[in-house]
Each structure stands twice: as C-alpha cells, then as structure tokens.
Amino acid sequence: MLSTTAAAQLPSCWYLIPSHLNVHHHAQQKRKLTTLSLANADSRIPLRNFYGLSLPQTHNCSKGKESNNRARYNSNLNQNHRHLLFLQFFPDSDTEDSNNQNPRTRNHCQHQVDEQREFKENKEARLLFSNMWWVDVKAALGQRINLEGILCSTMVILKDPKLAMPHISVPDIRYVDWAELRRKGFKGVVFDKDNTITAPYSLKSWPPLESSLECCKSEFGHDIAVFSNSAGLHEYDHDGSKARMLEGAIGIKVIRHRVKKPAGTAEEIEKHFGCEASQLIMVGDRPFTDIVYGNRNGFLTILTEPLSLAEEPFIVKQVRKLETSFVSFWSRRGLDPLSQKLLSDPKPCVKEPYH
Structure with a gap:
C-alpha cells in the first residue's frame, strides 16, 4: 500500500x-x-x-x-x-552635535545658507542701485530746475530788484584787485563754482584763472571757500565725493550745505570763516542766485560773466538770458545796488588784468 x-x-x-x-x-x-x-x-x-x-x-x-x-x-x-x-x-x-552631521546633509545646509546670503546680497545691491539711480536723477533735475530760485526771483522782480544788482561787475576774476579788497578790510572770499572758476560741472579750475586764484590765496591765505549749487550741495553731491575732488584739484575748501542759493542763510559760511558775512566777498556768475544770495546776507557781491556756455543746459541758458535782461534794464534805469559798509566806492577794486 x-x-x-x-x-x-x-x-x-x-x-x-x-x-x-x-x-x-x-x-x-x-x-x-x-x-x-x-x-x-x-x-x-x-x-x-x-x-x-x-x-x-x-x-x-x-x-x-x-x-x-x-x-x-x-x-x-x-x-x-x-x-x-x-x-x-x-x-x-x-542631543546631536551639529559638527558631526552627515557630510551630504552638511553640504546641503551650507548650500542653502549660501543661496540665502547670495539672494540677500543681490537684493541689497538692486536696492542700492535703484536708490543711487534716483539720487542721480534728482541731482540732474535739480541742476536744471531751482524751485527756490524761481520763487525768490519772482519776489525780487516784484518787490526788491536791488537784490539782483551787484556791487562790482567784471568779465572774470582776473579783473579783481584782491590786494585792494584786503586793504579795505575784507577777511575772506566765497566763490561760486560753475562758470565762475570752473567750466560747468567740471572739477578743475579754468586754466586762464589760475594766476588770479593764486593771487587771491596770497592775499587771503586759507580764508577762501567755494559755495556752490553743485559740488558740496547735499542734493547734488550727497556723499561729498565731488567736493573732495574739487578741493584736491584747486586747493580751496568746499563748504557743504543743504539749501540752494539764493535761499538759505549765511550760517555755514560765517561758521567756516569765523566772521560776519558783511566782512566777506561773494563772487558768482548768476544775478538771481549768487548775487541775490550775497546781497540778502550782507556780502560784497561781484558778478562775473560766464566762462563757457557750451556745456550749459538749454534751460539754464534761457534763464540766464532772462536774468541778464532784467539786470541790464534796471541798470539803465539807474537802479543802484544795496550799500556795503566796507566799500563805498568799488572802482579802485577793479583793474585791468596782466596779459
């Protein structure tokens, strides 16, 4: 079985x-x-x-x-x-020690940290670039449109045209007798920059004027400064780089300020020189900015002709023509400038330049 x-x-x-x-x-x-x-x-x-x-x-x-x-x-x-x-x-x-991580995990974490850092740096760079771009645009527009100057000029034309009349008018600073002004008791000189001692927006002195600047330095020593609506103005020169470059090129101190001429007081200037504005000389090429600012604050005012119009913006050229036409009209009408206590007769302070 x-x-x-x-x-x-x-x-x-x-x-x-x-x-x-x-x-x-x-x-x-x-x-x-x-x-x-x-x-x-x-x-x-x-x-x-x-x-x-x-x-x-x-x-x-x-x-x-x-x-x-x-x-x-x-x-x-x-x-x-x-x-x-x-x-x-x-x-x-x-209880883990982060220093003993698995190499792949540690590398991954480090990669994430690097990506986050790179993203943050790129974001900051983009923000900085956008801010710098906007600052440059504002500065460029501000050089062409001076709202404070327009308002002040309107008031001058309507109420007090004497503020736009200079005490001395010369072709350029070579016609100024610095030694005579020093003997009259003036203690310092304040220059505008563009088209007064430099070409527009240049950071170097106009070569034909260098001898006159040296003569001014020999008379007033370190009591010379630049007070401009470009270099040294916070709106245009927010980091002071242009002011430093100009100081290095011409050897003259640039006063930093926040308010455009003709608006504002002479507080920064008086603090720099250690004296009243009535003992100082304001030299500039614009009647409704440099001269009005100087007369409002008690300076002796000297008006020069522009050095070069080639680099000047179109709107500035038109405003300059309008200013010059008003000053010429008032001068023909016999309008005298404001009195200056240290200089009753400006004729001895004007000379023919040496060639």
Missing part, C-alpha cells in the same frame, strides 16, 4: 550578525530616519537607528538551534522596542 508522507515545512532559522558588524548608537551622531522590516514581525517598526540586521529565512537548521536563535531575536526585538520608546520621548535632535 502506498503511503504518503507530508513534507513538513523546514524550520526557519536566524543568524546573528557578528558583534563587530553591529551598528551601535552614539548619542552625538546623526543618522537619517530608517524604516526596517523585521521578518516574522507583526508590523513594520520605524527606527531612527537600528542595532541588528536580519537575514532571509534559510533551511536545514536543527530545531534546537532555531529555538536558541528565536530567543535571541526576541531579546533584540524587545531592546528595539524599548529604544524606539526612548527616542519618542527624547529625540536625538536634542
């Missing part, structure tokens, strides 16, 4: 990894989260760090060895459960 034999399932057996291959946990090491599936377990156990590795099921092992291995496995499993519970209450992020 045939007999059948049921083929019994061979027992499964677990091999333990040698101790030198076990992965041990260290409190200061950071590892990525790992999900490990344990054979013959009821569910998947998420582990932050694993301590034993399982091998696939094999056959041909004795029951005694299987029982022994299962006991050891259960012991390791219980340890894993206890460690998982410990990690839930005490996450390893609290």
Whole structure:
C-alpha cells in the first residue's frame, strides 16, 4: 500500500550578525530616519537607528538551534522596542552635535545658507542701485530746475530788484584787485563754482584763472571757500565725493550745505570763516542766485560773466538770458545796488588784468 508522507515545512532559522558588524548608537551622531522590516514581525517598526540586521529565512537548521536563535531575536526585538520608546520621548535632535552631521546633509545646509546670503546680497545691491539711480536723477533735475530760485526771483522782480544788482561787475576774476579788497578790510572770499572758476560741472579750475586764484590765496591765505549749487550741495553731491575732488584739484575748501542759493542763510559760511558775512566777498556768475544770495546776507557781491556756455543746459541758458535782461534794464534805469559798509566806492577794486 502506498503511503504518503507530508513534507513538513523546514524550520526557519536566524543568524546573528557578528558583534563587530553591529551598528551601535552614539548619542552625538546623526543618522537619517530608517524604516526596517523585521521578518516574522507583526508590523513594520520605524527606527531612527537600528542595532541588528536580519537575514532571509534559510533551511536545514536543527530545531534546537532555531529555538536558541528565536530567543535571541526576541531579546533584540524587545531592546528595539524599548529604544524606539526612548527616542519618542527624547529625540536625538536634542542631543546631536551639529559638527558631526552627515557630510551630504552638511553640504546641503551650507548650500542653502549660501543661496540665502547670495539672494540677500543681490537684493541689497538692486536696492542700492535703484536708490543711487534716483539720487542721480534728482541731482540732474535739480541742476536744471531751482524751485527756490524761481520763487525768490519772482519776489525780487516784484518787490526788491536791488537784490539782483551787484556791487562790482567784471568779465572774470582776473579783473579783481584782491590786494585792494584786503586793504579795505575784507577777511575772506566765497566763490561760486560753475562758470565762475570752473567750466560747468567740471572739477578743475579754468586754466586762464589760475594766476588770479593764486593771487587771491596770497592775499587771503586759507580764508577762501567755494559755495556752490553743485559740488558740496547735499542734493547734488550727497556723499561729498565731488567736493573732495574739487578741493584736491584747486586747493580751496568746499563748504557743504543743504539749501540752494539764493535761499538759505549765511550760517555755514560765517561758521567756516569765523566772521560776519558783511566782512566777506561773494563772487558768482548768476544775478538771481549768487548775487541775490550775497546781497540778502550782507556780502560784497561781484558778478562775473560766464566762462563757457557750451556745456550749459538749454534751460539754464534761457534763464540766464532772462536774468541778464532784467539786470541790464534796471541798470539803465539807474537802479543802484544795496550799500556795503566796507566799500563805498568799488572802482579802485577793479583793474585791468596782466596779459
């Protein structure tokens, strides 16, 4: 009679990894989260760090060895459960040392930091560029449109035209006798810049005037300054760079100020020279800016003709023509300038330049 034999399932057996291959946990090491599936377990156990590795099921092992291995496995499993519970209450992020990060993680974090820094620097650069662009536009418009000057000029024309009449009129500063002005008791000289001692918007003195500037320096020493609506004016020269360049080129101090001529007081100038404005000389090429400002504050005023009109903006040329026509009209009508206590007769202070 045939007999059948049921083929019994061979027992499964677990091999333990040698101790030198076990992965041990260290409190200061950071590892990525790992999900490990344990054979013959009821569910998947998420582990932050694993301590034993399982091998696939094999056959041909004795029951005694299987029982022994299962006991050891259960012991390791219980340890894993206890460690998982410990990690839930005490996450390893609290005890990790950031200096021992995984190199890939550390490189990724550093890359993010670098990107954020680069984005911030680019944003600041764009903001700075936009601010500088707007400052330059305002400065350019301000050089062409002087709202304070327009308002003041209107008041001068309607109420007090004497403010636009200079005490002395000369073609340029070479016709001024600086020694005679010094003998009359004047203590300092204030120059306008553009078209008075330099070409428009230039930061170098007009070459034919250099000898006269040196003569002025020999008489007044360091009591000479530039007071301009370009270099030194905060709206146009907000960082003072143009003023510093002009000072280096001509050797004359540039007074910094915030209010355009003819508006404003002589406070900055009087503070620089240490004397009253009535003891100072204002030299400029614009009747409704330099001369009006000087007369309003008590200076001796000297009007010069413009050095060059080629570089001057169109609107400035038109305003200059209008100013000159008004001054010429008032002069023909016999309108005299305001009196100046140190100089009753200006004729001795005018000379023919040496050629």
